[in-house]
Amino acid sequence: MKFRRKQRETVDINLASLIDVVFILLLFFVVTTTFTRETQLRVDLPEAVSGTPADDQSKPLDIAISADG
Template identity: 85%
Template sequence: MKFRRKQRENVDINLASLIDVVFILLLFFVVTTTFTRETQLRVDLPQSVTGASADDQQAKQLDITISADGVFSVNNQLLPKNDLATLMEALRKESNGDTSLPLSISADGKTQHQSVITAMDAAGKLGFSHLRMTTVEAAPAS
């Protein structure tokens, strides 16, 4: 006796919707991903109401002072030139390569914005991450 085998149904998995979902996820990740890594500096601005005293700061820190004319000094030593390379070399020499030191930028109120950006750029290129912009406490309104 010959038994007939039951024909098996071909089972097809429809992958069209799965491919659509994967494609949309791929587009989402490509659009939301940034491919350039921007250097960022953490800026700790002092509060003018309470004002932090200089006593609680660490023993060693770097101070960049910028005059109204744009003349740089690092730890009260005037720099011979007012360019980025000279400022970076002075910061490298004063810090001995330790970029974990806090860095304070004190600029005159009439200093050009470019001089402050140059100081921040030098700090960022050398890898300093603790940056403070010093200000004076505002006089109370009379």
């Protein structure tokens, strides 16, 4: 006795909607990311002449930098 086989349906996965979701997620992460700009000051530090510490270091030193620099 010979049985007829049913033909299998080809299953296709629609990738268009998956690609749309990936692009929307990429756009969301790009828009919500915060970019910080680090500002730096160039400071010329003095070089030590000898290895012994100076005795006049007991006074506190206040440095104020205005918006003009």
